[in-house]
Amino acid sequence: xxxxxxxxxxxxxxxxxxxxxxxxxxxxxxxxxxxxxxxxxxxxxxxxxxxxxxxxxxxxxxxxxxxxxxxxxxxxxxxxxxxxxxxxxxxxxxxxxxxxxxxxxxxxxxxxxxxxxxxxxxxxxxxxxxxxxxxxxxxxxxxxxxxxxxxxxxxxxxxxxxxxxxxxxxxxxxxxxxxxxxxxxxxxxxxxxxxxxxxxxxxxxxxxxxxxxxxxxxxxxxxxxxxxxxxxxxxxxxxxxxxxxxxxxxxxxxxxxxxxxxxxxxxxxxxxxxxxxxxxxxxxxxxxxxxxxxxxxxxxxxxxxxxxxxxxxxxxxxxxxxxxxxxxxxxxxxxxxxxxxxxxxxxxxxxxxxxxxxxxxxxxxxxxxxxxxxxxxxxxxxxxxxxxxxxxxxxxxxxxxxxxxxxxxxxxxxxxxxxxxxxxxxxxxxxxxxxxxxxxxxxxxxxxxxxxxxxxxxxxxxxxxxxxxxxxxxxxxxxxxxxxxxxxxxxxxxxxxxxxxxxxxxxxxxxxxxxxxxxxxxxxxxxxxxxxxxxxxxxxxxxxxxxxxxxxxxxxxxxxxxxxxxxxxxxxxxxxxxxxxxxxxxxxxxxxxxxxxxxxxxxxxxxxxxxxxx
Numbered sequence: 001x002x003x004x005x006x007x008x009x010x011x012x013x014x015x016x017x018x019x020x021x022x023x024x025x026x027x028x029x030x031x032x033x034x035x036x037x038x039x040x041x042x043x044x045x046x047x048x049x050x051x052x053x054x055x056x057x058x059x060x061x062x063x064x065x066x067x068x069x070x071x072x073x074x075x076x077x078x079x080x081x082x083x084x085x086x087x088x089x090x091x092x093x094x095x096x097x098x099x100x101x102x103x104x105x106x107x108x109x110x111x112x113x114x115x116x117x118x119x120x121x122x123x124x125x126x127x128x129x130x131x132x133x134x135x136x137x138x139x140x141x142x143x144x145x146x147x148x149x150x151x152x153x154x155x156x157x158x159x160x161x162x163x164x165x166x167x168x169x170x171x172x173x174x175x176x177x178x179x180x181x182x183x184x185x186x187x188x189x190x191x192x193x194x195x196x197x198x199x200x201x202x203x204x205x206x207x208x209x210x211x212x213x214x215x216x217x218x219x220x221x222x223x224x225x226x227x228x229x230x231x232x233x234x235x236x237x238x239x240x241x242x243x244x245x246x247x248x249x250x251x252x253x254x255x256x257x258x259x260x261x262x263x264x265x266x267x268x269x270x271x272x273x274x275x276x277x278x279x280x281x282x283x284x285x286x287x288x289x290x291x292x293x294x295x296x297x298x299x300x301x302x303x304x305x306x307x308x309x310x311x312x313x314x315x316x317x318x319x320x321x322x323x324x325x326x327x328x329x330x331x332x333x334x335x336x337x338x339x340x341x342x343x344x345x346x347x348x349x350x351x352x353x354x355x356x357x358x359x360x361x362x363x364x365x366x367x368x369x370x371x372x373x374x375x376x377x378x379x380x381x382x383x384x385x386x387x388x389x390x391x392x393x394x395x396x397x398x399x400x401x402x403x404x405x406x407x408x409x410x411x412x413x414x415x416x417x418x419x420x421x422x423x424x425x426x427x428x429x430x431x432x433x434x435x436x437x438x439x440x441x442x443x444x445x446x447x448x449x450x451x452x453x454x455x456x457x458x459x460x461x462x463x464x465x466x467x468x469x470x471x472x473x474x475x476x477x478x479x480x481x482x483x484x485x486x487x488x489x490x491x492x493x494x495x496x497x498x499x500x501x502x503x504x505x506x507x508x509x510x511x512x513x514x515x516x517x518x519x520x521x522x523x524x525x526x527x528x529x530x531x532x533x534x535x536x537x538x539x540x541x542x543x544x545x546x547x548x549x550x551x552x553x554x555x556x557x558x559x560x561x562x563x564x565x566x567x568x569x570x571x572x573x574x575x576x577x578x579x580x581x582x583x584x585x586x587x588x589x590x591x592x593x594x595x596x597x598x599x600x601x602x603x604x605x606x607x608x609x610x611x612x613x614x
Contacts, residue, residue: 011152012265016063016256016374017046023287027311031058048149051141060136062310063374066153069132069324074370075269080126081154082137084110085117088146094122094137096129099321104129132324134317159268165198166243168234170227171251173206181253186214188257194264201237203230225456226353232595239342247339254378262372263339274344276367279337280376285542294371296330297359299418300398323371331369332362336377340367347590351456356397363405383522384542388437388472389465395422396441403582412575416568423564428504429531430550433472435560437465442567446574449585474546483538484517490529499532505552511535512552
């Protein structure tokens with residue numbers, strides 16, 4: 001945390017480098033010109049970049065710019081410095097890019113030597129740039145060979161607190177991924193100034209993980225109550241250990257470990273003690289594009305900045321300047337990376353098993369959610385994970401959010417419209433297994449909040465949904481079988497509109513024979529626009545190693561339509577009663593008392609004394 005040469009300076013953000021196994025898209029870290037190349041340290045970690053005469057590197061990148069707008073707004077940052085470490089002579093230009101006006105620039109010539117870094121005072125540059133500026137620097141080798149080993153954005157401001165951060169990871173039968181995460185964490189902890197302020201708690205829902213003893217790592221066997229139960233178990237353990245903050249993170253931890261340092265620093269300096277850090281998410285399919293940088297819940301989950309190309313400075317800068325301002329209504333943080341103050345967590349997770357627990361947790365607890373550049377988890381594509389079960393889980397959580405939280409009240413018709421949207425997204429795509437799962441979700445929501453309590457492990461419902469999944473079950477590809485023609489774009493507009501009026505052939509006699517047979521790639525299988533005019537769709541996974549085929553069926557479609565219509569009538573009639581039940585019991589089902597009992601944890605004497613006093 002503190003520069004050894006001058007104890008009054010604190011490093012807020014160091015450089016991140018491309019890392020094999022995480023992300024090697026160089027333009028997300030630095031943009032080079034001329035002969036340059038990475039240096040690897042003896043322990044295998046990135047050791048900086050080597051420059052030759054005339055070569056340069058620009059750090060106007062998502063992983064390495066400094067978003068002064070966020071730090072000024074959230075932390076009232078007053079001073080800023082840039083520390084450069086390495087060897088050789090450089091010309092250095094530091095840029096401040098405010099929103100909507102000309103940039104400012106500060107030029108320097110520096111001579112770096114081993115154990116003799118150079119620190120540039122950028123306080124005036126930061127202050128002159130206003131409240132929404134991005135800062136970055138450019139280096140150019142001014143003589144012969146030169147080396148930049150590290151750079152960091154620093155301050156002389158004092159932190160407001162010293163967070164004790166517990167990483168809570170939940171895993172289920174993913175021993176290899178969890179073990180790799182533990183190894184990466186231990187290697188990071190050993191070299192980081194955070195060593196005394198961070199620990200890892202792995203909740204093992206599969207009760208199958210065996211790790212050798214490691215300093216700072218704890219494995220807790222746990223009943224499989226999904227992410228809701230697993231992360232809650234980690235939260236309770238973090239509280240018991242005296243942590244001030246908890247970070248929910250996926251078991252494969254596909255992050256740059258330096259993200260932990262950036263998050264810790266913002267939590268340490270934040271003016272608002274309710275501040276939480278929400279990590280972005282990038283799909284492993286395209287590691288240069290944002291999948292989600294925060295999301296809002298308003299009738300459905302709306303990912304923010306999806307598709308932003310981080311290689312393009314204008315797109316990336318527009319995103320960063322936007323998130324440095326006031327947060328949008330309904331902002332929540334995904335549990336692939338969400339760091340929050342434990343004291344602020346008045347409500348624990350609702351027993352959703354998975355899907356929706358992070359939305360409910362964020363909105364019920366009123367966190368001040370902040371997003372930081374470079375803090376991101378690389379994930380498998382959500383498109384790959386879509387199934388009747390995920391549609392079931394998503395719809396029932398969406399409906400439960402609106403029934404449970406008064407701030408999300410949209411009335412009976414508003415909640416029903418969500419279910420109608422889910423249904424109509426799948427009807428033209430002929431995903432009748434999913435339609436059956438959607439109907440099941442509506443029926444289960446109507447059983448009231450006690451259904452979630454009784455089915456917290458989802459064992460029965462998982463079996464039920466597996467049994468109803470026939471056509472949409474993935475099968476191994478047979479290379480000897482020819483596939484229908486690949487549809488790479490939606491059909492013409494006139495054809496789409498024509499097919500919409502017929503519900504994609506549902507109202508046309510004999511459409512099963514008249515409609516087209518098509519194949520869709522993984523990234524297009526969820527887009528309704530590609531389905532119009534098709535009577536048979538073969539869907540491929542990203543690797544093209546698996547497929548499934550759905551076909552037009554009037555019998556299946558009308559069966560689920562009639563079932564849904566009946567469910568809709570019943571829901572409208574029961575809405576007032578359901579809303580009262582969900583809102584009355586939400587506090588109970590998200591309480592520490594409830595989860596202590598659900599997880600079969602022995603209550604601590606001090607907890608019982610506190611309850612008695614209250």
